[in-house]
Amino acid sequence: AQTVTQSQPEMSVQEAETVTLSCTYDTSENNYYLFWYKQPPSRQMILVIRQEAYKQQNATENRFSVNFQKAAKSFSLKISDSQLGDTAMYFCAFMKHGSGNQFYFGTGTSLTVIP
Amino acid sequence: EPEVTQTPSHQVTQMGQEVILRCVPISNHLYFYWYRQILGQKVEFLVSFYNNEISEKSEIFDDQFSVERPDGSNFTLKIRSTKLEDSAMYFCASSVTSGRDDYEQYFGPGTRLTVT
Secondary structure (H helix, E strand, C coil): CCEEECCCCEEEEECCCCEEECCEEECCCCCEEEEEEEECCCCCCEEEEEEECCCCCCCEECCEEEEEECCCCEEEEEECCCCHHHCEEEEEEEEECCHHHCEEECCCEEEEEEC | CCCCEEECCEEEECCCCCEEEEEECCCCCCEEEEEEECCCCCEEEEEEEECCEEEEECCCCCCCEEEECCCCCCEEEEECCCCHHHCEEEEEEEECCCCCCCCCCEECCCEEEEEC
16 A cells, blocks of 8 residues: 655745655555645645656756655655745645556645745 | 536535535546545545546445446535545546546545534
8 A cells, every 4th residue: 555644744934935845655666656736725736746756857847846766755845935825735645557546645734934 | 727616615414314526527537536535634535437437446435435427527426324424525636547647636626524
């Protein structure tokens, strides 16, 4: 079975600063995908960034980047130049290729950006 | 931008009653999912659905649960006889395919189910 762990239930960051959210996972699979989803208050989850396990290069999307360490099974999210709109719950998710595309989620990290 | 929609946003029901949660996935998507999140816990996978049949289901998805795509646009989750422990937020999601580059799942806003 796959498990995803987010060890930081809550975090805060000053506006314009950088913050890193941690995520670790446990799997015996070799072909899988990792995601960070953002859920603003009272809004639906939206994809922030994704990483294919077969790619060594870390994914980046504007101010968002990941540090993917496959051997360590670690997948952290870095948010640069934090903005007030980044305040949200952030979920790390794992999906193994095939088998119905089941996502395994972490418990989430609640991020607050302080003006 | 197309979105997954869910109705109702909040459903209150009595224990033992049947409930149907409704979702309208994004129109060109082919895979559909239900997840749930009990307050304070992880988002958990319930079921995936493709080509009018269940593709995969979790241990949570027992005989009390069923899914249906009745009319080509809606995707429903039915709980036949609700229990107190079914109280949770239920999320619907959809994705284009399970191909290598189209595996992103788009989530709806959720239906909060409260069983009393």
